Amino acid sequence: MGATGATGGALLTRLIDLGVPCRALSRHPDRLRTDISRTPDVEIHYADAADSDSLRAVFDGATQLFLTMPNSPDQVALETRVIEAAADRGIEHIVKLSAPTAAPDSPVAIARWHCEIEQVLRASGIAHTVLRPYAFMQKLALLGREVATRGAIVGTMGSAACNYIDCRDIADVAAAALTRPDIAGGTYTLTGSRTFGYPELAVLLSELLNTPIEYIDLPPTAFREYLIERSHLPHWLADHLTEIQRLAVEHPERPTDTVARILGRPPRTLESFLTENLGAFRQSTAATEQR
Ligand SMILES: NC(=O)c1ccc[n+]([C@@H]2O[C@H](COP(=O)([O-])OP(=O)(O)OC[C@H]3O[C@@H](n4cnc5c(N)ncnc54)[C@H](OP(=O)(O)O)[C@@H]3O)[C@@H](O)[C@H]2O)c1
Numbered sequence: 648m649g650a651t652g653a654t655g656g657a658l659l660t661r662l663i664d665l666g667v668p669c670r671a672l673s674r675h676p677d678r679l680r681t682d683i684s685r686t687p688d689v690e691i692h693y694a695d696a697a698d699s700d701s702l703r704a705v706f707d708g709a710t711q712l713f714l715t716m717p718n719s720p721d722q723v724a725l726e727t728r729v730i731e732a733a734a735d736r737g738i739e740h741i742v743k744l745s746a747p748t749a750a751p752d753s754p755v756a757i758a759r760w761h762c763e764i765e766q767v768l769r770a771s772g773i774a775h776t777v778l779r780p781y782a783f784m785q786k787l788a789l790l791g792r793e794v795a796t797r798g799a800i801v802g803t804m805g806s807a808a809c810n811y812i813d814c815r816d817i818a819d820v821a822a823a824a825l826t827r828p829d830i831a832g833g834t835y836t837l838t839g840s841r842t843f844g845y846p847e848l849a850v851l852l853s854e855l856l857n858t859p860i861e862y863i864d865l866p867p868t869a870f871r872e873y874l875i876e877r878s879h880l881p882h883w884l885a886d887h888l889t890e891i892q893r894l895a896v897e898h899p900e901r902p903t904d905t906v907a908r909i910l911g912r913p914p915r916t917l918e919s920f921l922t923e924n925l926g927a928f929r930q931s932t933a934a935t936e937q938r
Pocket residue numbers: 648649650651652653654655672673674675678694695696697715716717718725744745746747757779780781782783786
């Protein structure tokens with residue numbers, strides 16, 4: 648699932664490299680890269696988690712499933728529907744993309760949703776692997792507009808340490824779980840090799856962009872308002888971003904060595920990710936006009 652997304656797309660690339668036959672699922676199969684449609688080991692199919700018939704049709708004859716779903720208030724219902732369809736069609740192993748601190752009493756609502764889904768997965772009786780990655784480096788691009796137009800990162804994390812991971816490393820671990828019996832069946836907390844605080848991220852971006860970037864730290868309520876009013880985020884997502892940043896302040900994050908242990912190489916670094924993706928943080932002519 649999620650073959651058009653950051654992690655699912657990277658997993659598809661990895662499975663193609665490994666020569667593993669697979670089905671790439673999307674609600675918009677025409678959006679998948681044309682080179683993928685020419686790969687003999689890949690079948691491209693329409694599937695929508697909101698449409699159980701489409702799921703049952705596409706799971707027929709498949710043995711394993713990579714389960715990922717973007718965050719939304721419907722996430723538990725949709726992922727539950729996917730697990731039910733997988734059970735109905737005899738899928739033998741599910742690799743689920745979850746989140747850190749997935750626990751019933753987590754202060755982060757989305758982590759509680761993932762905990763509920765993990766419980767559904769356990770109750771299904773299907774063998775499963777759970778991946779609990781920390782913040783995706785790929786989502787840092789969402790800071791790009793403010794970095795480009797105001798020279799600023801805005802948050803409510805103070806200088807709290809935060810784990811980041813490149814989605815391509817999550818995908819490589821997912822591929823290992825799908826192809827290696829020694830990895831399948833575990834629950835893995837995934838991080839990069841070191842933490843970064845927002846002030847440090849601002850310094851790093853200043854160096855890479857060769858222009859001063861400052862970190863603006865707001866109180867939690869003001870940060871939530873900023874996300875709703877300036878970034879036009881829905882309330883549930885503004886709540887989520889505020890909750891995870893406050894959690895990082897209250898419970899300092901630490902890296903794990905899980906990616907290196909599973910893959911036999913260190914995780915990709917934040918420096919190299921930002922260097923590859925600096926365009927997302929650069930001032931375009933349009934961005935200059937907004938200033
Ligand atoms: N962002 C983070 O830092 C972070 C950290 C830890 C954990 N996570 C977890 O990672 C998961 C994935 O998050 P993400 O934001 O990266 O999502 P994403 O992978 O970008 O999700 C988008 C993918 O989901 C597919 N999709 C959306 N709705 C669907 C539906 N109804 N049926 C079938 N496929 C559907 C989309 O495919 P089509 O549009 O092509 O159908 C697309 O490929 C979330 O559950 C999140 O909690 C995220």
